[in-house]
Amino acid sequence: MVRLPDVRHPVRLVAVVVGLVAVLVVFGSTCSAPDQRTLPPPSSTSTTAPEETTTSVDRSRTVLQPLTGRTTTTLAESGSARLTGVVAGPAGPVPGAVVRVERLVGDAVQVFEARTREDGAWALDGIPGGRMRVRAYAPPSLTMLEPEIFFLSEAEPRDLRLTVREHQGIFVLSDVTPEAPTVGSDVNVAVRVLQRVVDDQGVARTQPLAGIALQAQSSGWVFLDGPATTAGDGVAVYTFRCEQPASVAMAVVLFDGVEERTIPVDVPSCAPRPTTTTSTSTTSTTAPSSTSSSTSTTAPDDE
Numbered sequence: 001m002v003r004l005p006d007v008r009h010p011v012r013l014v015a016v017v018v019g020l021v022a023v024l025v026v027f028g029s030t031c032s033a034p035d036q037r038t039l040p041p042p043s044s045t046s047t048t049a050p051e052e053t054t055t056s057v058d059r060s061r062t063v064l065q066p067l068t069g070r071t072t073t074t075l076a077e078s079g080s081a082r083l084t085g086v087v088a089g090p091a092g093p094v095p096g097a098v099v100r101v102e103r104l105v106g107d108a109v110q111v112f113e114a115r116t117r118e119d120g121a122w123a124l125d126g127i128p129g130g131r132m133r134v135r136a137y138a139p140p141s142l143t144m145l146e147p148e149i150f151f152l153s154e155a156e157p158r159d160l161r162l163t164v165r166e167h168q169g170i171f172v173l174s175d176v177t178p179e180a181p182t183v184g185s186d187v188n189v190a191v192r193v194l195q196r197v198v199d200d201q202g203v204a205r206t207q208p209l210a211g212i213a214l215q216a217q218s219s220g221w222v223f224l225d226g227p228a229t230t231a232g233d234g235v236a237v238y239t240f241r242c243e244q245p246a247s248v249a250m251a252v253v254l255f256d257g258v259e260e261r262t263i264p265v266d267v268p269s270c271a272p273r274p275t276t277t278t279s280t281s282t283t284s285t286t287a288p289s290s291t292s293s294s295t296s297t298t299a300p301d302d303e
Helices: 009-033
Strands: 081-089 098-105 108-115 119-126 130-139 148-152 156-161 168-175 186-198 204-208 215-221 221-225 234-240 249-255 259-265
Touching: 009 130, 081 098, 081 130, 108 119, 130 156, 148 156, 168 259, 186 215, 186 249, 204 259, 215 234
Parallel strands: 081 156
Antiparallel strands: 081 119, 098 108, 098 130, 130 148, 168 186, 186 204, 186 234, 215 249, 221 234, 249 259
């Protein structure tokens, strides 16, 4: 309970009352107002794009790896060089033969061709000079196995005599198993029929003859089995038997559609059957000799 002062002083009383009212108002406003605290001002955040930095790279010392390639060379189509010559074979001049002239420039090859006349002569005019490789051929049987290689000057014509050789005919290769047949054993003889030819590019080749009719004949061996024609690889295998020790002769008779041909085949002779030697060994046992020793006792002489 608040005790009021003495009313004898009214002015003082009014001042006290006013003071009390002010205290109550302040206290009441403090209790009833919500808690409002002062928050710090928000920090200002500025977003700035990163600055782009360009750095120049010094490539003056970079070592580049070499690349494999081919140098492109432009070949001259014409020139002032001249080549002439004659193609001759086993029977003389060869008409209609192909003369292939190859001009070699680095990895490039420039090709010129000519045909021989009835007398085997040929000529090439207006070609560029340089390193040349020349060969002649007449399919299917004549060709040069080794070309002519030389340097051709445009200021000096050159005359060549080209010789072609025959590359044709049928021949037979053979293989015998076992290599040393004996009497009573079977022998397999494989023969392969081949033909030599010259192709359209003048290359000498050897090719098998498939399906060709043939027959194997032998003296000294007995025929057991074998085909009548060659297989796709030109091979035919025949079986014989050795009956007696003797030399053997063998031939293949074939018909190529034009004529019958007999071609000898090299084969080994029949060897005798190996003999079996049985050795008998005699073993003698000798008893050791006994040696007896005799001991003699001599009585002393009586004195």
